[in-house]
Amino acid sequence: MGEVHDRIVITNDTKFLGFVREFMSRMIRQSNLSRDTENRIILAVDEAVANIIEHAYENQREGTIDIEVEADSKRFMCTIRDSGKKFQPDTVHDPSIPEHIKAKKKKGLGIFLMRQIMDEVRYTFREGIQNELVLVKYIGEKPAPQP
Amino acid sequence: MAEFNIQQQKLKNGVAFVAVQGFLDAHTFEEMEKTINDLFDNGTYRLVVDLSKLDYISSAGAGVFIGAIGTAQENDGNIVLMRPSPNVKEVFDLLGLSQIFPFANDVEGAQKLFT
Numbered sequence: 001m002g003e004v005h006d007r008i009v010i011t012n013d014t015k016f017l018g019f020v021r022e023f024m025s026r027m028i029r030q031s032n033l034s035r036d037t038e039n040r041i042i043l044a045v046d047e048a049v050a051n052i053i054e055h056a057y058e059n060q061r062e063g064t065i066d067i068e069v070e071a072d073s074k075r076f077m078c079t080i081r082d083s084g085k086k087f088q089p090d091t092v093h094d095p096s097i098p099e100h101i102k103a104k105k106k107k108g109l110g111i112f113l114m115r116q117i118m119d120e121v122r123y124t125f126r127e128g129i130q131n132e133l134v135l136v137k138y139i140g141e142k143p144a145p146q147p
Numbered sequence: 148m149a150e151f152n153i154q155q156q157k158l159k160n161g162v163a164f165v166a167v168q169g170f171l172d173a174h175t176f177e178e179m180e181k182t183i184n185d186l187f188d189n190g191t192y193r194l195v196v197d198l199s200k201l202d203y204i205s206s207a208g209a210g211v212f213i214g215a216i217g218t219a220q221e222n223d224g225n226i227v228l229m230r231p232s233p234n235v236k237e238v239f240d241l242l243g244l245s246q247i248f249p250f251a252n253d254v255e256g257a258q259k260l261f262t
Contacts, residue, residue: 014174015174017172017173017174017205018174021203039203040237040241042203043205043238043241046172046173046205047206050172050173050205050207097213097242097247101216101247104214104217104218105210105214106180106207106210106211106213106214107206107210109210109213109242110205110206112206113206113238113242116241117241
């Protein structure tokens with residue numbers, strides 16, 4: 001129990017976010033993750049996919065988003081790949097909610113939520129190939145950082 | 148899965164009651180935004196939003212309320228959130244919104260927050 005490996009591919013349309021959430025719910029329930037983390041992990045992946053749909057493909061260009069889950073007894077990992085434009089989440093600072101409210105700003109909270117929820121948020125861009133976003137949640141004790 | 152649905156009715160003292168059902172995400176937030184903007188356009192800035200039948204909210208959904216509360220407050224109003232489900236409350240907590248938005252357990256309690 002707890003070994004999970006599956007993937008889905010969607011086109012870049014927000015109407016498929018419900019399908020992504022259902023897939024993630026199934027993966028989480030098959031894994032060793034605690035059920036009380038289900039809503040949060042689904043949210044982190046929903047935020048990642050919604051960001052790609054909004055930012056990666058310009059001019060309504062159709063593209064695909066590949067969502068792969070691999071989990072074992074120690075970690076739950078979701079890898080999200082797309083072929084859209086380069087995106088640098090590392091340059092996005094955590095928002096100030098009072099500033100957001102003052103500026104009547106509605107967006108820019110997805111990466112903050114991903115960082116809040118997941119133990120690792122890693123992004124890689126391979127020129128001409130794809131963006132790859134890896135979200136990891138450790139099950140049980142978090143491993144010590146590498147020197 | 149509950150279909151996304153918004154219902155509204157007028158309460159006393161110029162308060163609008165808005166009940167949201169289903170999933171408020173990057174696919175559905177524009178409908179919520181339009182509902183609130185229409186109320187503002189009609190001069191209604193006191194909103195009670197019933198979240199008890201909202202199964203899920205993402206940052207796109209929460210962003211609608213974040214973007215609107217300033218306008219409501221500038222016009223002697225507010226956005227009172229009523230009975231969020233645990234999943235929805237969790238997202239408000241993660242975003243730090245539980246200290247910013249007023250919450251109520253029922254319409255009477257919400258009405259009192261406007262006086």
